Structures are given as C-alpha cells and as structure tokens.
Amino acid sequence: MDGDQLKTLIVFGALLLSTPLYAAQLNLELGEDSRTWQTEELLKHPQIQTITIANDVSYKRDMTYRAVPLAALLTGIKSDDHLQAVASDGFAAELAAAPLLASAGSRAWLAIEDPANPWPPRSEGTHSAGPFYLVWTDPRAGNISPEQWPFELASIKRLAPVxxxxxxxxxxxxxxxxxxxxxxxxxxxxxxxxxxxxxxxxxxxxxxxxxxxxxxxxxxxxxxxxxxxxxxxxxxxxxxxxxxxxxxxxxxxxxxxxxxxxxxxxxxxxxxx
The missing domain is CATH 2.60.40.420 (Cupredoxins -  blue copper proteins)
Structure with a gap:
C-alpha cells in the first residue's frame, strides 16, 4: 500500500467514525397513509422535543428522550380506529387509537434512539429499548398498562378490532x-x-x-x-x-x-x- 492509498483509507475511516449510521426504520401500515420513517427523518421531525419520563416502565428509573408526539405520525387515523404496535421480538400490543391521539392527560410519544447517543441496555445482558419506543407522559391519568409501552418497536398497523x-x-x-x-x-x-x-x-x-x-x-x-x-x-x-x-x-x-x-x-x- 503506497502513501496515497494509506491517506485515503485513513480519511475514509475518519468519515465513518464521525458520521452516525441511520439504519433503523419504522413501518406505519395505515392504509392509504402508510409510510416508512427512517431514524434520521424522525430526529429532524418539526415536532420533536426532549421529554422526561418519570419511572420509565422499561428502565425502572427516570429517562430523558428525544421524542415526537405519536399523534403527529398517525396520519388519517381516527379515534375509533384500532392499532397494533409490533416489536422486533414478536410482542404485539393491541391499542385503541383514541388514547394515542390525545393531546392532554396521558400522552403517547415515539422516543427515537439517536445512534450518536445510544440509550443504555434495559438491564444486564439486554439491548436498549430502541431504536423506537412508545412511551407515555402522565400514564396514570389514562390508566395506561405496562403492555402499552412496546420497546424495540418495528411497526404500527391499523387493523380490525380483536x-x-x-x-x-x-x-x-x-x-x-x-x-x-x-x-x-x-x-x-x-x-x-x-x-x-x-x-x-x-x-x-x-x-x-x-x-x-x-x-x-x-x-x-x-x-x-x-x-x-x-x-x-x-x-x-x-x-x-x-x-x-x-x-x-x-x-x-x-x-x-x-x-x-x-x-x-x-x-x-x-x-x-
């Protein structure tokens, strides 16, 4: 390997290390309004903000996330619709749409894991809750169950009721x-x-x-x-x-x-x- 090749390799490696990878995607199967969101797109969403979740269900402690109100992503969904949130491990939460669309009381958020600032493992020997995690602010107001906090979220689908x-x-x-x-x-x-x-x-x-x-x-x-x-x-x-x-x-x-x-x-x- 000559000197120029070595310099090229070093520069390329530096670029790889300095550029975060946005490989994760969330599939929203909502009928005519279906679309796929990439991590990079969600982290640039106009409604993204920093939220703090008290006593997070997965981490058993307070956690801070960059998150988008889930209602902002559920285009075309009505309050009487039924949704299913599916995680990469096969967990499939059945969810009424109305609580997910609420803007007061218990409010649903899509937390997005930034590859440049990854979340910690949920516990020893596990992965983080990312790349996407459905979290709630003020969950007690809506009697939100732990099963309504799917982590490692892969897709959200509009389906007929159970x-x-x-x-x-x-x-x-x-x-x-x-x-x-x-x-x-x-x-x-x-x-x-x-x-x-x-x-x-x-x-x-x-x-x-x-x-x-x-x-x-x-x-x-x-x-x-x-x-x-x-x-x-x-x-x-x-x-x-x-x-x-x-x-x-x-x-x-x-x-x-x-x-x-x-x-x-x-x-x-x-x-x-």
Whole structure:
C-alpha cells in the first residue's frame, strides 16, 4: 500500500467514525397513509422535543428522550380506529387509537434512539429499548398498562378490532354485556394479548398460549395465579423472566378478579388451533 492509498483509507475511516449510521426504520401500515420513517427523518421531525419520563416502565428509573408526539405520525387515523404496535421480538400490543391521539392527560410519544447517543441496555445482558419506543407522559391519568409501552418497536398497523380478527377469544355470546367475564375479556386484550395467544388466536410470538393445551386456572390455584400476575418473581425466579408484574394501580383487585374469571371461563371453551 503506497502513501496515497494509506491517506485515503485513513480519511475514509475518519468519515465513518464521525458520521452516525441511520439504519433503523419504522413501518406505519395505515392504509392509504402508510409510510416508512427512517431514524434520521424522525430526529429532524418539526415536532420533536426532549421529554422526561418519570419511572420509565422499561428502565425502572427516570429517562430523558428525544421524542415526537405519536399523534403527529398517525396520519388519517381516527379515534375509533384500532392499532397494533409490533416489536422486533414478536410482542404485539393491541391499542385503541383514541388514547394515542390525545393531546392532554396521558400522552403517547415515539422516543427515537439517536445512534450518536445510544440509550443504555434495559438491564444486564439486554439491548436498549430502541431504536423506537412508545412511551407515555402522565400514564396514570389514562390508566395506561405496562403492555402499552412496546420497546424495540418495528411497526404500527391499523387493523380490525380483536373480536373481529380472533373469534376464538370470545366468551360465550349468551353472557350479558355487563357480565364480569366480558370485562375480563377487555382486560385480557389490554394486558395479556401483547405477549400471549389463547386458543391459538392472536398475533403475539412472545409468550405461551393461555388455553392450549391447558389454561393456567387448570393447574394453578386462583390465589397463586393472582399472586403470579401481581409479581411473577415471587413464585418463579429466573434471570431471563420478562413478564412484568401488574400493580393494583394498573390492575385493581376487582379487575384482576374479572381477568382470572375470563381465563377460567375460557378453559371451558377450548378451540384447538
């Protein structure tokens, strides 16, 4: 290698080191308003700002992000639409559009990881929550569940509601509309369906099916199942456990009863995939 070649190589290497790489992209599958956003584009979005999230769900501490109001990206979406946020690990959060479009109270933001200033790992041996992460300011105002904070976000899709897409999840139609089992079904969609399927129904590729071959109410007593939902590590401890605990603030005792009631009800409505 002569001197000129060496100089060229050094200059090229310096450019690589000084120029951040923007390889990540977020796919918004919204029908006619579908588009793909690159990290670099989002970091230059006119509505981007710095926000601080108190007691971040993924990091368990206060975090500061560069973020865009999610509503600014959901072009053409109406409050009665239904969306699904899919992470790269198979987590698939089912989300009503109305809270995502809100500009007051609980507000949804798309946090964008800058390759020049990467976020820390979520915990030892894990990746960061990036490249994209759906976070909320004032989550208590809207009773936002931990399952509504998908990290490593890859896409957001407009879809038909869960009940239309997956009839195998439906409770007995003979039940009255105000039956606690129907309330439990709504809670299951909000808190469980992002990780779990039931009767083979659902889009999540993350956790086990909760009815096939056995429903947890068939092999765990109700008191222990409730304890497990509240604090999984209090019953089963292992380093790679990823199920979050659901506090009484997120899932009040009455709601927990309804959720377990739905699971018990569905044990009698098995549909093999």
């Amino acid at each position: 009940a239309q897409r997956f009839p195998a999840l439906l409770p007995d139609p003979a039940l009255k509309a105000d039956d606690p089992v129907n309330k439990g079904f709504a809670l299951f969609q909000k808190n469980c369906l992002a990780c779990h399927r039931l009767n083979g129904a659902g889009d999540a590729q993350f956790g086990p099916d909760l009815n096939i071959p056995y429903n947890p109410t068939e092999y765990i007593g109700a008191d222990f199942l409730k304890r497990y939902i509240r604090d999984p590590q209090s019953l089963r401890q292992w380093p790679q456990a990823r199920m979050p605990g659901f506090t009484t603030e997120v899932l009040p005792d009455e709601d927990l009863e309804s959720l377990v009631g739905y699971l018990k009800h569905m044990a009698g409505r098995k549909v093999k995939p």
